[in-house]
Amino acid sequence: MRICALIFCLSVFVSVSFAAQDPGDKKPLELPECDIFLFDLAESESDLKVSGGINITNRPGYDNQPWFTPQSNSILFSANRDPFRTDVYEYFIETGKTQQVTDSSDQEYSPQITPDNKTLSFVTDGATANQSIWFLDRGTRDPQWLLKHQGEREPVGYYSWNHQTGYILFWSRYGFSMRLVHQTKDLSHYVTGNAIPTTPHIIPGTDRFSFMHQQGNGEVWIKELNPETMAVRPLTSVIGSNRNYGWTPLGKILMCDGTRLHRWSPKTKDKWEFVVDLDSFGMKGVTRVAVSPDGKKLEVVGLPKDE
Numbered sequence: 001m002r003i004c005a006l007i008f009c010l011s012v013f014v015s016v017s018f019a020a021q022d023p024g025d026k027k028p029l030e031l032p033e034c035d036i037f038l039f040d041l042a043e044s045e046s047d048l049k050v051s052g053g054i055n056i057t058n059r060p061g062y063d064n065q066p067w068f069t070p071q072s073n074s075i076l077f078s079a080n081r082d083p084f085r086t087d088v089y090e091y092f093i094e095t096g097k098t099q100q101v102t103d104s105s106d107q108e109y110s111p112q113i114t115p116d117n118k119t120l121s122f123v124t125d126g127a128t129a130n131q132s133i134w135f136l137d138r139g140t141r142d143p144q145w146l147l148k149h150q151g152e153r154e155p156v157g158y159y160s161w162n163h164q165t166g167y168i169l170f171w172s173r174y175g176f177s178m179r180l181v182h183q184t185k186d187l188s189h190y191v192t193g194n195a196i197p198t199t200p201h202i203i204p205g206t207d208r209f210s211f212m213h214q215q216g217n218g219e220v221w222i223k224e225l226n227p228e229t230m231a232v233r234p235l236t237s238v239i240g241s242n243r244n245y246g247w248t249p250l251g252k253i254l255m256c257d258g259t260r261l262h263r264w265s266p267k268t269k270d271k272w273e274f275v276v277d278l279d280s281f282g283m284k285g286v287t288r289v290a291v292s293p294d295g296k297k298l299e300v301v302g303l304p305k306d307e
């Protein structure tokens with residue numbers, strides 16, 4: 001039985017080179033199996049409709065952490081098509097073609113891209129890797145350590161990079177904390193402990209971040225961080241046991257409880273609105289969701305129900 005679980009986890013082919021590792025020391029990665037499904041989406045203030053639905057990876061193995069490119073015409077994701085590592089791949093929506101983006105001796109997770117679609121960023125991992133955020137220009141193919149200027153060595157699990165302001169919010173892999181840093185400034189601010197291992201997001205239409213936090217009473221909440229004032233405020237408690245969510249361009253949150261997709265709006269506060277049961281589309285084991293910048297596509301990570 002294929003089980004999808006949480007994991008720490010471009011038009012140009014990019015070759016990334018990190019420190020070499022002795023092939024004799026390598027062991028196949030033990031990653032959960034999961035696929036990426038793509039749906040059509042239509043959202044208004046009062047309604048959300050999900051339709052279509054295709055499995056764009058549809059293979060044994062790990063295909064996870066999808067990220068739409070700025071023009072909403074392709075999807076970046078991390079996959080272990082080599083048993084000893086993960087690389088970044090790109091799926092082109094119009095053609096249905098997939099092509100490899102990175103090719104290194106280490107592992108790449110959490111791919112993201114700049115608004116001009118020219119600079120790729122990701123988290124590296126592996127026996128010889130500096131587990132931090134790296135970036136590279138798709139033209140020069142030269143990987144660089146994003147936080148090198150401040151010597152930030154805290155291992156990064158998940159992150160969100162605001163390219164307009166330069167702020168970066170990341171989840172510390174071993175500290176289970178959220179930390180705010182800056183692309184160029186000497187800033188390293190501890191936000192909170194007891195943070196849930198999931199990707200933080202930039203809240204649409206703002207320069208603020210959202211992240212998931214477990215409170216002292218055990219409740220898990222999605223919270224907002226203002227990077228200018230360092231103020232944190234609660235947005236909503238989560239629904240179910242899933243710990244992944246995504247924002248729509250209209251400023252609503254989507255997350256799944258089992259296969260049931262729900263939407264939250266700031267106007268409804270703690271009330272989650274049921275949208276659709278993805279079981280009807282042949283899915284199970286749903287975790288991540290993500291909406292394209294144009295609001296017309298929905299990515300869902302899970303498994304085919306017949307597996």
